[in-house]
Amino acid sequence: MGLELYLDLLSQPCRAVYIFAKKNGIAFELRTVELLKGQHVSKGFLPANSPQMVPVLKDGDFVLHQSVAILIYLSCKYQTADHWYPPDLQARARIHEYLGWHADFIRGTFGVCLWTKVIAPLVGVQVPEEKVKRNRAAVDWALQLLEDQFLGDKAFLTGQRVTLADLMALEELMQVVALRNDVFEGRPRLAAWRGRVEAVLGADLCQETHGPILNILEQAANKQLPQIPPEAHPLMLLRLSRIP
Amino acid sequence: MGLELYLDLLSQPCRAVYIFAKKNGIPFELRTVELLKGQHLSDAFVQVNPLKKVPALKDGDFTLTESVAILLYLTRKFKVPDHWYPQELQARARVDEYMAWQHTTLRKNCLRTLWYKVMFPVFLGEPVSPETLAATLAELDATLQIFEDNSFRTRALPGGPHISLADLVAITELMHPVGAGCQIFESRPKLAAWSQRVEAAVGSLLFREAHEVILKASDFPPADASVKQKLMPRVLAMIQ
C-alpha cells in the first residue's frame, strides 16, 4: 500500500498537508475523514489505535500524526525543493522558530471561529459572547505579531522564499477569513504576502483546497451541513467548553 | 562572541535546553533571566527577544527563540550523537511528532498545574478556587494518560530505545507538576520507569542541578506588589 493521507479540508493543518503534497506532485490516496459527521470518532475511518484527530499519514505500516511532523517527513522522503525546508542551519532554525510560536499563538486561537459560528449551533449550544470577544482580541494580537515580528519587510515569513511556515500560517488565516473576519483588510503587508504565497501555489490548487472552508457559512445558512451524530456530541461539547 | 543562552531554570523549555547543552559538552555563556523578578521584561532582554520569552539563543549575530528550534539548531550545529534526533526518517518523524504534540497538551497542562497549585497562591498571593484547581488536575491526569498509553505511537514512550529530544522535552515538562507537589509517578509504573531511564541517561547530577529551582517552587518568597502587577497580565495570557 502506498502513501495514504487522512484529511478533512475544513481543518487548517490538513489543508497545509494537502496543499503541500499536491503542489509537490506527491502521489497519495486521499482518505477523507469528515469531522462534521463525527467520522474521526467512529471506527473504521482512521487507522487503528489512532487518536481521534486529523491529519494522519500512513505509509505502509508507519502511521504519523501532527501536521508539522508530516510535512517534514514528506519533504525529506520525497526530496521536495529545498526552499520548503531548507538544509541551511539558520534558515531551517527560522522555520522551527516560527512553528513553535505558531503552536502557542495561532493554532488554538484561529480555529475557534469555526467552532463558535458553525459547530456550536449544530450541537445546540452558544459560545458566550465574552469568549468570542476574547478570541477576537487574541486573533488580532497574534496577527500583529505575525506581521511585525515575523513577516516584517520580507517576502515570506522566514525569508525570501516560501517555506512550510508560510503554508501553516496561510491555512490558519484562511480559516478566519472564511468565517467572515477578513484579516487581510487593513493589513496590506499581510495581504501582499498572501498574494505571494498563493501565486507560488497557483490559483487552481488554492481554489480546490480552500473551496470547502470558504463555502462553509453559506452551506450552514442553507442547512446543507450534515447532522452531527449523537455519539460525536460529547467530544464536540468538550472542545467547545475548552474555548478560553 | 560565542554561544549565549538566555535561560531561567524555573521554565521547563529552558531546562531542556540547559540539560541538552551541558550533556553534550556544548560551550556556552549562561545568561540568567529571572522571570519572577520580571527580568524578561527589561529593555536589555527585549533587544534579544522582542516577544519577551525564554529560552533564547545568541550565536554571534544570530538570535533564535523557541525551545524546539534551539534544540534542533544545537543538534545540527554541534553534531551531537545521532540518538537525540535520528537521521533515520521514521525515527526522526517520531521525535518531530512528539515535539509538535506537546505544545498545546502536556506543556500547557503542566504549566497550569504549577501556577494554579503553587504560583498563584504562594508567589502571587492569589487564591485559586477549588473548582479551578480540580479541573486543572483532571486535565493534567487525562493528558498524562494519553502520554503514557501512547496509543498513537508504536513505541513505549517518546524516544524509543535511546534518549531523544522528545524524552528531554517531556521529562522537563513533567517536573513542573512534580515541583508543584503532584505525585504523578505513583500510580503510573510505566511512566515512572521511563522517567528513571531518562534521568539515568541524562546523569543524576545534571538532572538534579537543572531541577533544583523547580523542586523548591513552594518555598518561593511572595512577589512584591510592583513585580506582581508587571507579571500578572502575562501570566494570565500564558496559562489561558
Ligand SMILES: N[C@@H](CCC(=O)N[C@@H](CS)C(=O)NCC(=O)O)C(=O)O
Ligand atoms: N497539532 C495537530 C492538530 C490536529 C488537530 O487539532 N486536528 C483537529 C482538526 S483541525 C481535529 O482532528 N480535531 C478533532 C477533535 O479534536 O475532536 C496538527 O497540527 O496536526
Ligand SMILES: N[C@@H](CCC(=O)N[C@@H](CS)C(=O)NCC(=O)O)C(=O)O
Ligand atoms: N514555545 C516556547 C515557550 C516559551 C515560553 O512561554 N517561555 C515562558 C517561560 S516557560 C516565558 O518566558 N514566559 C514569560 C512571559 O511570557 O512573560 C518555547 O518552547 O520556547
